[in-house]
Amino acid sequence: MDANQNAGDGLRQVIGFILELDKLKGVTRKTRPLGLTRYENSAEHSWQIALLAASLAHLAPAPVDVDRVIRMLLVHDIGEIDTGDTLVYVEGGWKERKAAELAAVTRIFGMLPDAQGAAYLALWQEFERGESPEARFANAVDRAMPVLLNLANEGQSWRENGISHARVVGRIAAPILEGCPALWAYLEAKLEEARQKGWFGA
Amino acid sequence: MDANQNAGDGLRQVIGFILELDKLKGVTRKTRPLGLTRYENSAEHSWQIALLAASLAHLAPAPVDVDRVIRMLLVHDIGEIDTGDTLVYVEGGWKERKAAELAAVTRIFGMLPDAQGAAYLALWQEFERGESPEARFANAVDRAMPVLLNLANEGQSWRENGISHARVVGRIAAPILEGCPALWAYLEAKLEEARQKGWFGA
Numbered sequence: 001m002d003a004n005q006n007a008g009d010g011l012r013q014v015i016g017f018i019l020e021l022d023k024l025k026g027v028t029r030k031t032r033p034l035g036l037t038r039y040e041n042s043a044e045h046s047w048q049i050a051l052l053a054a055s056l057a058h059l060a061p062a063p064v065d066v067d068r069v070i071r072m073l074l075v076h077d078i079g080e081i082d083t084g085d086t087l088v089y090v091e092g093g094w095k096e097r098k099a100a101e102l103a104a105v106t107r108i109f110g111m112l113p114d115a116q117g118a119a120y121l122a123l124w125q126e127f128e129r130g131e132s133p134e135a136r137f138a139n140a141v142d143r144a145m146p147v148l149l150n151l152a153n154e155g156q157s158w159r160e161n162g163i164s165h166a167r168v169v170g171r172i173a174a175p176i177l178e179g180c181p182a183l184w185a186y187l188e189a190k191l192e193e194a195r196q197k198g199w200f201g202a
Numbered sequence: 203m204d205a206n207q208n209a210g211d212g213l214r215q216v217i218g219f220i221l222e223l224d225k226l227k228g229v230t231r232k233t234r235p236l237g238l239t240r241y242e243n244s245a246e247h248s249w250q251i252a253l254l255a256a257s258l259a260h261l262a263p264a265p266v267d268v269d270r271v272i273r274m275l276l277v278h279d280i281g282e283i284d285t286g287d288t289l290v291y292v293e294g295g296w297k298e299r300k301a302a303e304l305a306a307v308t309r310i311f312g313m314l315p316d317a318q319g320a321a322y323l324a325l326w327q328e329f330e331r332g333e334s335p336e337a338r339f340a341n342a343v344d345r346a347m348p349v350l351l352n353l354a355n356e357g358q359s360w361r362e363n364g365i366s367h368a369r370v371v372g373r374i375a376a377p378i379l380e381g382c383p384a385l386w387a388y389l390e391a392k393l394e395e396a397r398q399k400g401w402f403g404a
Contacts, residue, residue, distance in 0.1 A: 009260070009261055009384055010260075011258070011261065011384055011385065011388055012388075014254070014257045014258055015350060015388075017257060018250065018253065018254050018257065018347075018350065019236065019350065019351075019354050021250060021253060022235050022236045022237075022250070022351070023236070023237070024246075024249075025235040025238065025242065025246045025250075026235060026237065026238055033224050033227040033228060034221065034224045034225070035224075035225070035228065036227065036228055040227065041246060043245075043246035043249045043250065044226075044227045044243060044245035044246040044249065046249050047226075047245045047246065047248045047249035047252075047276065048220065048223060048224070048227075048245065050249075050252070050276055051220065051223060051276055051277070052216070052220050054273065054276070055216040055219060055220065055314065055318060056213070056216055058211070058212075059211055059213065067269035067272070067273075070269070070272060070273070070276075071256065071269075071272070074249065074252055074253055074256070074272075075253070112257065116257060145220075148217060148220065148221065149221075149224070152221050152224075182211055182213055183213065186213055186214075186217075
């Protein structure tokens, strides 16, 4: 088999796609990894939440296909390659950002052979719609991870960005309660402790 | 449900495990992400190869359970939390490093409830043994990724570390040919082009 023949298998398209994904390593979030001074990026975040989901799937309120959850989480932030990450607590402009992310993933998944690109796009859209048990669970895990880091980090990104306890709870309580109630019960108590310790920014 | 009750579901153990995993974001490899000056870390690398595997599974020489491949790749580098990353071209000491990594993953997966920890350890060991079709394919993808980055990066880590074309081919040809022959056919031709361009370090 020679290299030209491989082109017919979509190999070159896959490689172009994977090298494009490298850019997600340069998209920074507002949270710092524990013990590091730099900001976390969306690629390593995606890895971590895939493993959080795999480890918490038994606590989902409905049976979930954990492998589809993992795939969803691995692709859910890819649109940020074009748009950058936006703090979940930012208000306004959400609809415009989501449209820009859809344009981005349409471009990036469009680098793949049609069937593959369509499958990734369907996963991305399932996560965004948040309607299936898998998508609800995946959204809960995605929302919970920066909270877990902040709880281990004396509220680093809340303090740096002036985010109040009420704003955190208002933004994450519903999706986490819906997608993983046991996780919300845990976080709710910990967030109250954090509030008493003064770990919020406003 | 209160927070104490959750402890019985292993939630606190899972959270301890996930926060421990944060350390993999600080384990640096020898490759630099495209367009960035810093080194790549093993967490973002694990994310990228999970998606490379998902995108190339149709080229595996035997049918593979791609979801098990993805899980294997998500956990395969976790031992580096205690040992650090070692360039695949370093010679000697391999057996000792693998023993140290096994001790590390035994410690880290041991933070989880027994059944969960055992399942992750089994995945890690399957990858290390490299005997199943899934493990062979996963190993091929893991070996290929830094080569793909170097081919897009004018041989950055080969030049920085004095790695010759012969050493790269000698180390990766067999596992990639075995685990994903079409990928090896592609890389073999590209590596020869890179040699002619002087992208190797020795």
